[in-house]
Amino acid sequence: MMAAGKRLEAAASNIANLRTTGPTPDDAGETSAYRPVAVAQADTFGGGVSATLVARNPAFELQYSPDDPAADEAGMVAAPAVDLASEMVDVLQARIGYAASAKVMKVANEMTRTAIDTLA
Numbered sequence: 022m023m024a025a026g027k028r029l030e031a032a033a034s035n036i037a038n039l040r041t042t043g044p045t046p047d048d049a050g051e052t053s054a055y056r057p058v059a060v061a062q063a064d065t066f067g068g069g070v071s072a073t074l075v076a077r078n079p080a081f082e083l084q085y086s087p088d089d090p091a092a093d094e095a096g097m098v099a100a101p102a103v104d105l106a107s108e109m110v111d112v113l114q115a116r117i118g119y120a121a122s123a124k125v126m127k128v129a130n131e132m133t134r135t136a137i138d139t140l141a
Contacts (some may be wrong), residue, residue: 022126024062024072025119031058031074032111035103042098044091045083054091054099056080077102 035057043054057077064072087096102113 022119024060024070025115025122027060027074028111028115028118031060032039032108032115034058035101036105036108036112037105038101039105039108040100042084042086042089042091042100043081045079045093045097045099052081052099054081055101057101105109112131 036057038057041055043052046052056062058074059077061075063070065071066106081099082102083097084098084100085096086092086098089098091098
């Protein structure tokens with residue numbers, strides 16, 4: 022359930038910052054533009070998964086926006102590499118994953134209750 026929550030957190034952050042731009046990268050490749058995040062999931066010992074937010078690569082794409090205050094002399098800004106349709110799919114997958122986990126917990130609880138009632 023926590024992994025689904027992290028997926029929803031990542032998608033919400035990316036959607037909220039979809040139009041957040043920044044200056045084009047400097048010589049070191051750094052920019053203050055929003056960097057989209059993704060969720061890295063890994064199996065944990067004993068079952069389950071751990072989920073952490075990681076920076077997505079490529080983090081940004083150059084866009085022509087001469088009226089943007091962060092635009093360089095050529096009118097280019099760094100915009101987050103976020104696809105709204107993909108983020109909405111992630112939101113739906115997180116919702117379905119959360120619902121599936123909740124159902125598993127409910128069934129496990131019912132099975133435990135039945136086993137206790139049978140043994141008691």
